[in-house]
Amino acid sequence: MPGQERGRAGVSNAPADAAKRPRRVAACSCGQLTATVDGEPVRISVCHCLACQRRSGSVFAAQARFARADVTFSGEGREFVRVGDEGGGATFTFCPACGVTVHYTSIGQPQWVAIPVGVFADPAFPAPGVSVYEERMHGWVRMPDAIEHIF
Ligand SMILES: [Zn+2]
Numbered sequence: 001m002p003g004q005e006r007g008r009a010g011v012s013n014a015p016a017d018a019a020k021r022p023r024r025v026a027a028c029s030c031g032q033l034t035a036t037v038d039g040e041p042v043r044i045s046v047c048h049c050l051a052c053q054r055r056s057g058s059v060f061a062a063q064a065r066f067a068r069a070d071v072t073f074s075g076e077g078r079e080f081v082r083v084g085d086e087g088g089g090a091t092f093t094f095c096p097a098c099g100v101t102v103h104y105t106s107i108g109q110p111q112w113v114a115i116p117v118g119v120f121a122d123p124a125f126p127a128p129g130v131s132v133y134e135e136r137m138h139g140w141v142r143m144p145d146a147i148e149h150i151f
């Protein structure tokens, strides 16, 4: 019996592998601007910096990074370029109708697309592994114990 179970699992390997690359859709509030991603993000981070607080409207921002090749864009977006304190920056694409930022790209890193975790509206989305700029973290916020802290 256990052997048979393994056998069946072996037969279903192809669909199981496909299931390991879940498809998720990030969408703005009105739904016209979307980013569809295949597979798990390569990195999920939280940033407490003031620019990310202002951009997200929340007390910290959570974002997932995907390879651009795994992302399909749909809808009309407008762009805002934010230049960071240390010269870096990012181009944010937001819905002109409802204002939600659905994805962004860091300047000089066109191979990656970052998507704010909240726009997936999925409480089962994987947890962040990195926490950045904790010196700006609101006093009541608690990060998971296992998270990696970067200044
Ligand atoms: Zn919208």
Ligand SMILES: [Zn+2]
Pocket (backbone or CB within 6 Å): 047, 048, 049, 050, 051, 052, 053, 133
């Ligand atoms: Zn930030």
